[in-house]
Amino acid sequence: MKNKQNAMIHKVSSLTRMLHLAFMLAVPPLYAQPQDTTKTVELNEIIISAKTGIHRDRQAKPNASVEEYLQTDGKVGMVKRGAYAWEPSINNMTTERISITIDGMKIFHACTDRMDPVTSYVETVNLSKVSLGSGFEANPNATNNIGGSLDLHLNRSGFCGDGFSANANSGYESNGNLWIYGADIAYANERFYLNSGYFHRNSGNYRAGGGETVRFSQFTKNNVFTNLGIVLKTGHELEGSVIYDRAADVGYPALAMDVATADGLITSLSYTRLFAGMALTKWETKVYYNNIVHIMDDTKRPPEEIVMHMDMPGESRTAGFYSTLSGNAGRHRFSLNWDGYANRSYAEMTMYPADPNEKTMFMLTWGDIRTLNTGLFFVDEYQFNHNHSLRLSAKGSFQRDGVNDKKYGWNTLQMFYPEMKQYKNRFTGNASARYRFRKDSWEANANAGYGSRAPSGSESYGYYLYNTFDAYYYLGNPNLKHESAIETGLSFAWKPGALELKAEASHFYFTGYIIGKIDPSLKNNGLHMNFGEEGVKVYQNIPHASLLNTSLLLKYRFLNFYTLNGKATYARGRDNESASLPLIAPFGYDVSLRFAGNRFVAEAGIAGAARQTDFNPEYGEDETKAYTVINLSAGYSFRVKKTVVNLNAGVENLFDTYYSTYADWKNIPRRGRNVFVNLKFNY
Amino acid sequence: MKTIQLFDKGVYAPVIFLLLALFISCEKDSEPEKQSTDPVEGLKKIHEFADDSHTVAAWNETGEFRLGYTKVYFTVQDKDGKYIDSAELNAFPEMDMGMMKHSTPRSEITKVEGKPLYEAYYNFLMYSGQGNGVWYYDLSYTVGNAAGSFDDVVIDVKNAFRPDGTTPVTIIKTFVGTDEKRYVVTLVEPLHPKVGVNDITAYIHESKSPEYPALEGSFTLKLDPRMPSMENHSSPNNVDLTWNAAEKIYRGKVNFSMTGYWKLNLILQDDSGNIIYGNAITDGIEASSLFFEVEF
Ligand SMILES: [Cu+2]
Ligand SMILES: [Cu+2]
Numbered sequence: 001m002k003n004k005q006n007a008m009i010h011k012v013s014s015l016t017r018m019l020h021l022a023f024m025l026a027v028p029p030l031y032a033q034p035q036d037t038t039k040t041v042e043l044n045e046i047i048i049s050a051k052t053g054i055h056r057d058r059q060a061k062p063n064a065s066v067e068e069y070l071q072t073d074g075k076v077g078m079v080k081r082g083a084y085a086w087e088p089s090i091n092n093m094t095t096e097r098i099s100i101t102i103d104g105m106k107i108f109h110a111c112t113d114r115m116d117p118v119t120s121y122v123e124t125v126n127l128s129k130v131s132l133g134s135g136f137e138a139n140p141n142a143t144n145n146i147g148g149s150l151d152l153h154l155n156r157s158g159f160c161g162d163g164f165s166a167n168a169n170s171g172y173e174s175n176g177n178l179w180i181y182g183a184d185i186a187y188a189n190e191r192f193y194l195n196s197g198y199f200h201r202n203s204g205n206y207r208a209g210g211g212e213t214v215r216f217s218q219f220t221k222n223n224v225f226t227n228l229g230i231v232l233k234t235g236h237e238l239e240g241s242v243i244y245d246r247a248a249d250v251g252y253p254a255l256a257m258d259v260a261t262a263d264g265l266i267t268s269l270s271y272t273r274l275f276a277g278m279a280l281t282k283w284e285t286k287v288y289y290n291n292i293v294h295i296m297d298d299t300k301r302p303p304e305e306i307v308m309h310m311d312m313p314g315e316s317r318t319a320g321f322y323s324t325l326s327g328n329a330g331r332h333r334f335s336l337n338w339d340g341y342a343n344r345s346y347a348e349m350t351m352y353p354a355d356p357n358e359k360t361m362f363m364l365t366w367g368d369i370r371t372l373n374t375g376l377f378f379v380d381e382y383q384f385n386h387n388h389s390l391r392l393s394a395k396g397s398f399q400r401d402g403v404n405d406k407k408y409g410w411n412t413l414q415m416f417y418p419e420m421k422q423y424k425n426r427f428t429g430n431a432s433a434r435y436r437f438r439k440d441s442w443e444a445n446a447n448a449g450y451g452s453r454a455p456s457g458s459e460s461y462g463y464y465l466y467n468t469f470d471a472y473y474y475l476g477n478p479n480l481k482h483e484s485a486i487e488t489g490l491s492f493a494w495k496p497g498a499l500e501l502k503a504e505a506s507h508f509y510f511t512g513y514i515i516g517k518i519d520p521s522l523k524n525n526g527l528h529m530n531f532g533e534e535g536v537k538v539y540q541n542i543p544h545a546s547l548l549n550t551s552l553l554l555k556y557r558f559l560n561f562y563t564l565n566g567k568a569t570y571a572r573g574r575d576n577e578s579a580s581l582p583l584i585a586p587f588g589y590d591v592s593l594r595f596a597g598n599r600f601v602a603e604a605g606i607a608g609a610a611r612q613t614d615f616n617p618e619y620g621e622d623e624t625k626a627y628t629v630i631n632l633s634a635g636y637s638f639r640v641k642k643t644v645v646n647l648n649a650g651v652e653n654l655f656d657t658y659y660s661t662y663a664d665w666k667n668i669p670r671r672g673r674n675v676f677v678n679l680k681f682n683y
Numbered sequence: 684m685k686t687i688q689l690f691d692k693g694v695y696a697p698v699i700f701l702l703l704a705l706f707i708s709c710e711k712d713s714e715p716e717k718q719s720t721d722p723v724e725g726l727k728k729i730h731e732f733a734d735d736s737h738t739v740a741a742w743n744e745t746g747e748f749r750l751g752y753t754k755v756y757f758t759v760q761d762k763d764g765k766y767i768d769s770a771e772l773n774a775f776p777e778m779d780m781g782m783m784k785h786s787t788p789r790s791e792i793t794k795v796e797g798k799p800l801y802e803a804y805y806n807f808l809m810y811s812g813q814g815n816g817v818w819y820y821d822l823s824y825t826v827g828n829a830a831g832s833f834d835d836v837v838i839d840v841k842n843a844f845r846p847d848g849t850t851p852v853t854i855i856k857t858f859v860g861t862d863e864k865r866y867v868v869t870l871v872e873p874l875h876p877k878v879g880v881n882d883i884t885a886y887i888h889e890s891k892s893p894e895y896p897a898l899e900g901s902f903t904l905k906l907d908p909r910m911p912s913m914e915n916h917s918s919p920n921n922v923d924l925t926w927n928a929a930e931k932i933y934r935g936k937v938n939f940s941m942t943g944y945w946k947l948n949l950i951l952q953d954d955s956g957n958i959i960y961g962n963a964i965t966d967g968i969e970a971s972s973l974f975f976e977v978e979f
Contacts, residue, residue, distance in 0.1 A: 308913070353912035353943065357847040359978050361913065361943035363878060411879025415919055415938040418880075464940070 044132040046073050061633060061650060063171040063180045063678045065201075066119050066127065066152070074551045074567050075134055075148065077585055081254040081665040083176065083206055084219040084247065085120035085262075089663070091134060091506060091549045092571045092584045093147025096456040096514070097483075102152045103241070104141040104286060104324075105268055106341040110294035110316035111259075112365045112458065112465050115252060119152070121245045121264030121292065123199040123223040125182050128155040135487040135506060136393070136432035136449030140337035140377045141322050143397055144428060144453035146485045146508065154241055156227045157186040157193035166683040167197075175652075175674035176206035176217070191231040199223040205251070208669035209658035216251030216258055216300070237272040251300075254665035255468050257312065260297035266290040280327040292316040308354075314347035314366065333381045340374035344404070345457050349464065365464055367409015369457040370423075373399040389436045396429040399454050403461050412463055413478060420478045424460075428452045428482055443493040447506075452484035459514050459539040467516075469582075469665055470620030472537040474516050481541050485510045500555040505548065513545035513575065515582075518618075545581060547573040563594045572614060582619035586612040586662055592631075602634040603650075612662045622667070627659035633676075648678040722766055722800045726756060732822065732833040737761055739772070739824055739833065748818070750810045750843040751854035752871045752886070757792060757801040759824055766799035771825045776805055776838065777893075780816040788867050788888035788895035806855055806869040806886060810842040845944070845978050853976045857890060860951065860959035865890035868904070868951065870975040871932065876939060877979070883937040885924055887951070900926035905950040907964055907971070908937050912944060915969055924949075937977075944978040946970055 046069055061068070067086040070076045078086035079094060090098045100118050101107070107118045131151040133139050138149035164187050171180035184197025201221040205213050222245070229239040243266040250259040270286035296312040320341025327334055347366035353359075375397030383389045402423030403409035410422050430451020437444045455477075458465055462476035489506035516537030554566035567590045573581030592605035608628035615621035633650025656673040664670065727746030732739050742756045759770040772792040777784050788806040795802050811818050818840045823832035845852045855869045867888040873881040887902055888895040904924035909915045924935035939945060948971035950961035961973035 349941075351913070351941070351943070355912065357845075357850065358912060358944045359846055359942060361910070361941045363941040408878050411877065412940060415880055415940065418920075 044073060044075070044134070046070060046076075046130040046132060061676060061678065062124075062646065062648060062680060063169060063182070063676075064124065066122055066124055069124065070119065070130060070150070073132055074553065074569050075132060075549070076150075077583075077663055079114075079583060079663045079665065080661075080668070080670075081115065082219075082250070082252040082668070083203060083214075083217040083671070084221070084250050084252075085116055087114055087117040088119055088150065089583065090132065090148035090150065091508070092547060092573060092581075094583065096459060097145065097147040097453065099138060099142035099145035099149040100152070101139060101141050101149070102266060103154045103268065104139070104151060104322050104339075105266070105288040105290065106141070106143070106318050106320050106339075106343070107264075107266065107290045107292070108316045108318055108343050108345060108457075110262075110292040110314040110345070110347070111296070112312070112314055112347045112462065113255060113257070113296075113468075115250075115255065115259055115296070116262050116292070116294050118292075119150070120247065120262070121266065122152055122243060123182075123201075123221070123225075123245065125184055125197050125199045126155055126223065126225050126243055127152050129153050135447075135489065135508070136430040136451045137391070137434060137447060140324060140335060140379065140395075141339050142395075143339075143341075143373055143375055144399075144456070145430075146451065146453050146483065146487075146510075154225075154227060154243075155195070156229065156239065156241070157188040157195040159190050159193055159229060159231060159237070160188055161190055162186070162188045167680065169678065169680035171676060171678040173203075173674050173676040175671050176203040178203035178676075180678075193229045194227070196226040197224070206674075207672045209653060209656045209672035211656075211672065212658075212669070214253050214668060216253045219247060219250040221245070221247045221250075235274045235276065237274070238270070239272065240267075240269045242267050249300075254668045256301075256466075257296045257298045257310070258300055260295045261293070262295070263293045264290065265292075275327075278327070279329040280325060282326045283324070284326075285321070285323040287319075287321045289319045290317070309352040311350040311352075312348065312365070314345070316343065316345045318343040331383045333383075335377075335379050337377040338374070339377070341372075343369075343371045343373075343457075345369040345371075346405075362408070363412065363464060364405055364408040365462065366457060367403040367412065367461060367463065368405035369401065369409075369461050370404045371399060371401040371457065373397055375429075387437055387439050389438075391434040391436070392432075394429065394431040395451075396427070399426045399428065400424065401426070401454065401457070401460065409461070409463075413461060413476070416475065417478055424478065426454045426482065428454050432487065441494055441496040443491075443495070445489070445491045447487070447489045449487040450484070451487075452482040454482060455480040455514055455539065462539075467537075467620070470537075470618075472516065472518070472535055472620075475519075475536055475538045477539045480514060480539060481512050483510060483512045483514045483541065498557040500553070502553040503551070504553075505550045507549075508547040510545040510547070511543065512541035513543075514539055514541055515545075515575070516540070517542070543576045545573065545575045547571070547581065547584070561595050561597055563596070564591075565594065566591045579618065580614040580616040580621075582616055582621055583663055584614065586610050586614065586624070599637045600635070603632070605631045607631070609661060615662070620666075621662075624660065624662045624664075624667070627657060627661070629657050629659065630654040642683060644682040646678070646680040646682070648680075649676065651675050722798045723756070723758060729755065730836070730838075732836065734831045734833075736829050737767070737824065737826060737831060739822060739831075741822075748805070748807065748838050748840040750807050750840060752869050753805045753807060753840075755803050755805065756795070757803070758799065759801075759826060761826075767826050768794070768799035769826065770801065772801050772823070774803070774820045774822045776807075776818055776820040778809060778816040778818050780814050784893075786893045786895065788869060788886060788890075788897070790897075804871075804886075806867065806888070807840045808855060808857060808867065809840070811838070811840045813842070845976065852978070853974065856973055856975070858960050858973065861957070862953075862959060866898075866951065866960065867895060868949070868973065870947070873937065873977065876945075876977050878939050878942055881937045881939060883924060883935045883947070884927075884930075884932045887933060897931070899931060900928065901954045902926070902933070902959070903952045903954075904933055904935070905952060905961075906935055906937060907948040907950075908939070909946045909948060909964065909970070910941075910943060911946055911969065915964070916940075939977075939979075942979055944976070947975045947977060949973045949975070 071078045077089040080086050109116045133149040138145050139151040142149035166185045168183045179202045182199040186195035205217045207213050225243040227241045245264040247262040268288035273283040294314045322339035324337045345366045346368045349363050349365050351361040377395040379393035381391045432449030434447035460476050460478050465474040486509045491504035493502040517540045519538045549571045551569045556564040570587045571585050573584040587610040590607040594603040611626040612624035631652045635648035637646045652674040660667045660669045723742050726742040729741040738760045740758050757772050759767040777786050787808045790803045792801050792803040819835050819837045821834045843852050857867050867890050869886045872884040887898040906921050906923050918938040918940045922936035924933040927934040951959040961971040
């Protein structure tokens with residue numbers, strides 16, 4: 001009896017889970033959400049894995065990659081360098097300005113050329129959902145974020161009485177000959193759970209619209225995971241997880257090199273204390289460790305396209321912890337979080353001269369960069385009454401970072417910065433407030449925040465980082481100051497019955513915006529490699545910059561089974577000279593009509609973008625043409641004895657349009673027409 | 684009513700351990716150097732000669748004479764093996780090439796302060812066997828009233844190679860300048876080149892065989908290091924070599940942005956900026972006529 005009560009508390013009142021109660025863009029909820037005013041919509045949620053069983057909410061393409069799911073959200077964009085490992089952006093800000101965590105764990109990419117955003121080290125099957133925080137209103141464990149945060153929630157069975165279950169799925173996509181296989185099993189009761197699975201993706205080169213093969217766009221990926229949970233005694237839970245992910249032979253058509261292997265080992269152990277009948281509801285403490293090894297490879301390229309053979313391995317290791325205390329007191333809902341992590345990022349570059357008798361040329365592009373960071377986060381949501389609520393959050397962090405390798409790290413940077421100290425201490429932080437008004441079918445939000453971020457390892461200490469986008473070498477700058485921003489946002493929603501309309505705008509005003517600027521002295525003076533590249537850029541704080549993100553969302557349910565979804569986004573980024581910031585999305589839209597019956601779902605969508613007029617050649621950008629693509633999909637579920645079978649099929653880019661977007665590195669074209677089929681068995 | 688136990692779980696111990704383990708290596712202190720009483724610690728013996736009263740030995744880091752700059756240390760011991768720190772030493776190397784003889788730029792042998800050790804450098808213009816030449820020197824010493832000499836001692840000057848062990852390396856250069864004088868420029872440092880900032884030092888001698896007077900001051904060696912294998916790229920913030928009166932050597936800074944084969948292109952200028960020898964690197968001209976090679 002007591003056991004059950006605790007399970008209930010666990011399910012209903014744990015703050016973190018409530019925080020993610022959601023507005024779902026990808027999947028319209030079938031039943032109206034309970035209008036419990038004590039629940040607040042904190043962070044957006046993107047549902048990653050399709051629900052099992054026969055359910056109207058399941059997605060038309062359940063085997064989509066993590067990136068494909070993420071980009072269904074209007075705030076998330078994807079920078080693409082090939083078919084694999086897209087780099088997420090939130091509010092048009094990428095890696096340095098956003099925080100990506102996996103179940104609250106920090107994890108950092110190991111590639112100096114951004115080939116491996118951390119989202120590439122997990123698979124759909126590992127995840128249940130993603131919490132998207134916008135701006136400073138981020139996940140508790142987010143650090144150095146301005147644009148927002150993503151927390152990828154692992155797909156744990158949880159302590160429930162489901163017993164044994166199994167899934168098997170496979171998929172095929174015609175374009176690129178992509179094969180997907182996966183299987184996972186789970187056993188769960190109220191005191192124990194174990195789930196484990198394997199996932200495999202394998203693709204050849206894809207074809208652009210019109211039929212042209214995009215060379216070096218192949219990839220292979222394998223992923224295994226295990227999650228384990230034990231209730232030690234009532235209210236004391238111990239949970240552990242291990243993910244091992246290995247991508248091999250990954251082509252990057254937009255870059256000069258490919259990847260031989262990218263390995264990620266992600267482990268964690270957490271202890272959760274649940275309290276009954278008190279202001280404190282939950283106290284979770286986790287320790288974790290992850291290790292990423294990324295090996296680049298240019299040996300698959302035709303010799304005549306290789307200027308010089310190079311080995312470029314990179315490694316990123318992170319160990320950390322966090323401890324989160326959550327609770328409710330009166331009209332307050334609060335959470336306190338202490339987190340800490342230590343990261344080491346190491347990357348080598350070895351160049352092989354044409355004369356084999358000559359010594360190889362060696363350098364560290366990340367000279368064993370060490371980052372130690374610890375922060376305190378507090379959030380409180382106060383519900384004045386039915387109509388008004390206020391959310392306040394703040395985080396303060398201490399960071400010590402530097403270059404640990406003296407011989408190849410510190411020494412080389414001292415050529416440029418003779419006064420450079422080996423380590424630096426920094427304090428960063430942010431504070432934000434959101435006021436929400438709700439009445440009848442109206443909802444309004446106003447938010448404001450201020451915060452700063454420390455420069456990233458590459459920005460501070462990167463050495464000879466070649467950017468194929470603008471063809472410049474980038475040099476880190478240990479003298480960089482923090483980048484800070486003021487965020488303001490407004491949103492209005494109107495939900496009269498079956499119709500939902502939402503308009504949202506957020507604005508960021510940066511001071512000390514960090515971006516690479518040309519340093520002509522270095523071109524003459526020689527960091528320059530003279531391989532046809534343009535020269536050298538050094539990361540600098542420009543006085544100010546601004547970024548505006550706007551979106552319009554529409555949802556209309558009609559005739560019981562139909563939903564019309566519409567989304568339009570527009571963003572504008574400017575630097576201190578009113579020139580465009582790089583990688584800012586032009587006007588884009590996405591409209592879909594969905595039919596969801598009991599067993600049958602179908603969707604037709606049209607997505608596109610206007611011509612990109614605000615681009616900046618200084619950062620290697622050129623004008624991107626407007627495009628429109630049409631996608632169709634359908635799914636059917638049926639039961640064979642105890643097994644539920646889901647069959648999905650669809651066509652993406654129906655008219656085989658040749659296009660590339662503002663975020664396609666060096667304008668590599670997107671996939672042309674693609675027919676996919678997914679088959680999934682749930683037992 | 685339960686009490687909340689905040690710190691009874693010991694969860695933090697492994698965390699702190701992990702964080703410490705990751706960071707501990709950053710904080711390593713370099714160990715203080717031990718003071719040694721052995722004057723030749725770390726040196727290898729090149730050769731040794733003894734007479735009735737004393738033993739004289741030559742030493743250096745590699746244990747051999749080599750083309751270009753060779754630093755040599757000498758010790759003088761009495762019959763009891765005691766190191767003498769009041770000796771005077773002289774050595775004059777000569778190469779016998781059959782038709783002619785020549786010496787080489789060198790220093791006097793001077794006392795190393797604080798140690799019973801004597802030092803000199805020889806900038807060997809040629810290696811033993813080059814042009815069928817043979818190097819030898821007369822090595823003489825004086826200790827109080829005692830004196831001795833070891834004459835016509837053959838010294839084996841090895842050729843200098845790049846790391847592949849077979850390709851000769853350019854580390855000393857003889858040329859006739861625009862002022863019609865003959866010069867010898869010898870690269871000394873970097874002896875142990877590394878990525879990053881390196882000291883670079885060089886000697887400039889005038890060649891007035893048999894004498895090679897050191898040219899102390901009034902010249903500049905303009906420096907432009909390049910990597911021919913990488914489209915002749917350079918490195919930033921190098922410092923030209925100028926006379927350092929205290930150390931009696933031309934000194935500058937050379938920066939290597941990576942390991943590998945570097946060509947240190949030089950231009951020898953006089954005080955008024957007139958080019959004595961060497962040329963700037965421009966389109967189509969990949970190297971100076973005066974250069975040294977460093978590969979590591
Ligand atoms: Cu890479
Ligand atoms: Cu090089």
